[in-house]
Amino acid sequence: MSEKKDGHQLRKLQVDILRFDPHDPDDFPHIETFEIEEAHGMTLFVLLNEIREHHDNSLKFDFVCRAGICGSCSMLVNGKPTLACRTLTKKLDQHITLAPLPLFELIGDLSINTGTWMRGLNERLETWIHDKEQELNVDALEERMEPDLADEIYELDRCIECGCCVAGCGTIQMRPDFVGAVGLNKIARYHLDPRDKRDNKDYYELVGDENGVFGCMTLLGCEDVCPKDLPLQSKIAYLRRMMLRTGLKG
Amino acid sequence: MKKPKIDKTPARLDFIQSATGLILALFIMGHLLFEASILISNEMMYKVTLMFEGYYFFGERYPGIISFLAAAISAIFILHAAVAMRKMPSKYREYRIMRKHTASLHHEDSSLWMIQVLTGFAMFFLGSVHLYGMMAQPDQIGPFLSSVRVVDGHMAPLYLLLLFSVVSHAFIGMYRLALKWGFMEGKNSKKSRKIHKFLMRGFILVYLVIGSFSLAKYIEIGMTHDFSDGETYHSQTIQMESEQ
Ligand code: HEM
Ligand code: SF4
Ligand code: SF4
Ligand code: FES
Numbered sequence: 473m474s475e476k477k478d479g480h481q482l483r484k485l486q487v488d489i490l491r492f493d494p495h496d497p498d499d500f501p502h503i504e505t506f507e508i509e510e511a512h513g514m515t516l517f518v519l520l521n522e523i524r525e526h527h528d529n530s531l532k533f534d535f536v537c538r539a540g541i542c543g544s545c546s547m548l549v550n551g552k553p554t555l556a557c558r559t560l561t562k563k564l565d566q567h568i569t570l571a572p573l574p575l576f577e578l579i580g581d582l583s584i585n586t587g588t589w590m591r592g593l594n595e596r597l598e599t600w601i602h603d604k605e606q607e608l609n610v611d612a613l614e615e616r617m618e619p620d621l622a623d624e625i626y627e628l629d630r631c632i633e634c635g636c637c638v639a640g641c642g643t644i645q646m647r648p649d650f651v652g653a654v655g656l657n658k659i660a661r662y663h664l665d666p667r668d669k670r671d672n673k674d675y676y677e678l679v680g681d682e683n684g685v686f687g688c689m690t691l692l693g694c695e696d697v698c699p700k701d702l703p704l705q706s707k708i709a710y711l712r713r714m715m716l717r718t719g720l721k722g
Numbered sequence: 723m724k725k726p727k728i729d730k731t732p733a734r735l736d737f738i739q740s741a742t743g744l745i746l747a748l749f750i751m752g753h754l755l756f757e758a759s760i761l762i763s764n765e766m767m768y769k770v771t772l773m774f775e776g777y778y779f780f781g782e783r784y785p786g787i788i789s790f791l792a793a794a795i796s797a798i799f800i801l802h803a804a805v806a807m808r809k810m811p812s813k814y815r816e817y818r819i820m821r822k823h824t825a826s827l828h829h830e831d832s833s834l835w836m837i838q839v840l841t842g843f844a845m846f847f848l849g850s851v852h853l854y855g856m857m858a859q860p861d862q863i864g865p866f867l868s869s870v871r872v873v874d875g876h877m878a879p880l881y882l883l884l885l886f887s888v889v890s891h892a893f894i895g896m897y898r899l900a901l902k903w904g905f906m907e908g909k910n911s912k913k914s915r916k917i918h919k920f921l922m923r924g925f926i927l928v929y930l931v932i933g934s935f936s937l938a939k940y941i942e943i944g945m946t947h948d949f950s951d952g953e954t955y956h957s958q959t960i961q962m963e964s965e966q
Contacts, residue, residue: 551826642823642832646816676728682808686732689809690902692831692915706911709904712736719733 482510483566487519489531490571493580503569504528516556516570517545520582532581540699543634546573547582553639555699556582573639575648586635593651597678599658602670615667628661628707630700637704640693649683653694653704656685660707663714672718680715688712735805740899742802747892749795754889754929758936764865764943768955771863783962788860796853803846810839834894841887848884852877866947866955873944878937885933889926897922 485508492501506523517538524531536542538557545556548571550564561568576584593599637653644650659679662668679685688708695705756774760767774791775783811817824832855871856863862871872878900906900918908914 548826551828640827640829642820642827642835645819645823646811673728676733680728681732684732686736688902689835690831690898691829691835692901693827693829696829696831703911705901705915706904706907709902709907713903716733716737719728719730720737 480512480562482512484508485510485519485561486567487523488567488569489523489581490569491531491581492578493532494578495580510561514561516547516549516559516561516568519561520556520570532579532583534583541632543586543632546584546586546634546636546639546699547571548573548639553636553697555634555636558699573635574645575638576635584635586633589635589638590633590654593655594658597651597655597658599662601662601665601668602674603667604669617666621664621666625661625664628657628664628702631657631702632700634699636697636699637694640697642691642693643687643689647683647687650687651679651684653688653698653708655679656688656708656711657702657704659685660711663711672714676715676718679711680719685711685715735808738801739805739809740903742798742805743895744899745798746795746802747896749798750888750892751925751929754885754933754936758932760865760868760936760939760943761932764955765957765959767865767868768957769960772960785860785863788863789857792853792856792860796857799849799853803842806842810843835898838891838894838898841891844883844887845891848880848887851880852884864955865943866949866953869940869944869947870949870953872937872940878941881937882934885937886930889929889933893922893925893929896925 487506487508488503489506490501491504493499506527508519508522508527511518515538517535520531520533520535524533533547533556534544535557536544538545540555540558543555546553547556548569549556549559550569551571553573556570570582572578572582572584573586576586576589579585631654633654635654638644641650641652644652656679659675662670663675681687685708690705690708692705695703698704756770759770772778772783774788775785776787777783811820820836824836855877862868872881897918901915904911906914906918
C-alpha cells in the first residue's frame with residue numbers, strides 16, 4: 473500500500489457502486505461497497521474488472537475499446553458523467569462512487585443501453601447527407617471540399633455518442649423530449665457540410681422549437697462533461713443565431 | 723416544391739426573452755448608479771431626481787415622466803417574466819429533478835441557472851411592489867422623501883432582498899446571454915467564457931457593494947435626520963418658484 477512510483481501513494485480504494493437489476497422483480501436499487509487495492513496507472517476499467525474477477529462476478533458494466541473511442545463505458549463517476557476507461561483512479565479521491573447514466577434504459581448495474589436512444593435521435597434529426605441528385609449517381613466523383621472545412625466537420629464528427637452530454641444536461645432531465653447537445657451538434661455538423669442540400673428552413677423544421685435549439689438553457693453541462701471536448705457551447709450558439717435569423721425572416 | 727410554412731413563434735419568443743432581459747439588465751445598471759448619487763451628497767441625489775423629472779429640459783418638474791418610465795419598465799418586466807416563465811420548472815417534479823441534478827453534478831453553471839430561477843420567482847413579488855410604488859407616487863422621490871419611505875414606509879427589507887435578487891439575476895443573465903448567442907466568443911470559447919464569468923462576478927460584487935451602501939445611506943438619513951421642517955428636501959442652490 474505504501475509503494476511509491478511517479479510520486480503517487482497507492483491507496484486502498486473504497487468504491488460505492490449503485491446496483492440494480494431491473495429484470496429481477498425482487499431486486500431494488502442499492503449501494504454496494506468494495507475495497508480495492510489501487511495499482512499503478514489504474515483506470516476504472518481495470519478497477520471494475522478487478523471487482524468482477526475477485527469480488528463479485530455478477531457486476532454488470534460495459535467496455536469495448538478501452539481507449540475512449542467507442543463510447544460504451546460512460547457512467548457517473550462521483551456524480552459526473554464521463555468515460556470510465558479514460559479515468560485514472562489516482563485523479564480521484566480514495567472514496568469513489570459509481571452509478572449508471574440516468575435517462576437511458578438500464579440493462580443492469582452500470583450497464584446502460586444508449587444505442588436505442590441514439591438511434592431514435594438520429595432518425596428524428598435525419599442525420600445523414602440529404603442530396604437527391606447524388607443519390608442516383610454513385611459513380612460520379614465526390615465534390616471537392618476545402619481542407620479547413622473538412623477539418624471543421626471532422627471536429628464535430630468526433631462525437632462518439634457516449635451520452636455524457638445528455639446525462640450532464642439539466643434541461644433534458646426535466647424535459648426528456650429535448651434533443652440535447654449530441655443532437656444539436658449533429659445538426660451543426662450537417663449544416664456545415666456543403667454536400668447536404670437541406671436549407672435553413674429544413675433545419676428549422678427539425679430543431680427550431682422548444683425541443684430543439686430554443687429549448688437549450690445554456691447550462692453548459694454538456695460542454696463541461698463531453699469527454700471528446702467537442703465545442704458544444706460554440707456550436708449551439710451558432711445554430712441558435714442561424715435558427716433565429718431563419719425564424720425572424722420566415 | 724412548396725414547403726409548408728415554418729412556425730416562427732419559438733424563435734421570436736427566444737429573441738424577446740433575451741432582448742427584454744438585456745434591456746432590463748442595462749436599465750438596472752444605470753438605475754443603481756443613479757440611486758447611488760446619495761453617496762455623493764443629498765444635493766446630488768436631488769439633482770438626479772430633478773433631471774428625471776425633466777426640470778433641466780423644461781424648467782419645470784414633471785413627476786409624470788417618472789410614472790411613465792416606471793410603466794415602461796413594468797411593461798418590459800412583465801413581458802420578460804411572461805416569456806421567461808416557460809423555462810421555469812413548472813411542476814414540483816421538474817424542480818426536484820433539477821435540484822437533484824445540480825446537487826449531484828456539482829456544476830457551477832447549472833447552479834447559477836437555479837439561482838436565476840429562484841431570484842426571478844422572488845422578483846415577481848419584490849419587483850412588482852417596487853414598480854407599482856414608483857408609478858403611483860412618482861412625486862415622493864428625493865433625498866428625504868425616499869429615506870422616509872425606506873425607514874418609516876418599511877421598504878428597507880424589501881429593497882435589500884430586491885437588491886440581491888436583481889443584481890445576481892441580471893449579471894448571471896448577461897453572462898448567460900453572452901454564451902447563448904456567442905457574443906465576443908472569439909477563437910477560443912473556453913477562454914472567452916472565463917473572461918465573461920470573471921466580469922459577471924466582478925459586476926455582481928461591485929453592484930452589491932454600491933447598492934448596499936446606498937441603501938444604508940438612505941436608512942441612516944431616515945433614522946437620524948430631523949424632519950421637523952417637513953419631508954421635502956430644500957436645495958440651497960436651486961430655488962423652485964413654488965417654494966418662494
Ligand atoms: C418577475 C421577474 C422576473 C422573472 C420571473 C425572470 C425570470 C427569468 C428566467 C426564468 C430566466 C432564465 C431563462 C432561461 O434560462 O432561458 C431569466 C433570464 C434573464 N433575466 Fe429574468 N426574470 C425577471 C426579471 C428580470 C429583471 C428585472 C432583469 C434585469 C435586471 C432580468 C434579466 C434577465 C436576463 C438578462 C436573462 C437572460 C436572458 C436569456 O437567457 O435569454 N430578469 N429571467
Ligand atoms: S457530444 Fe460529447 S458527450 Fe455528447 S455524445 Fe458526443 S462525445 Fe459524448
Ligand atoms: S447548454 Fe445546457 S441546456 Fe443546452 S444542451 Fe448543453 S447542457 Fe443542455
Ligand atoms: S470502452 Fe470505449 S470509450 Fe471507454
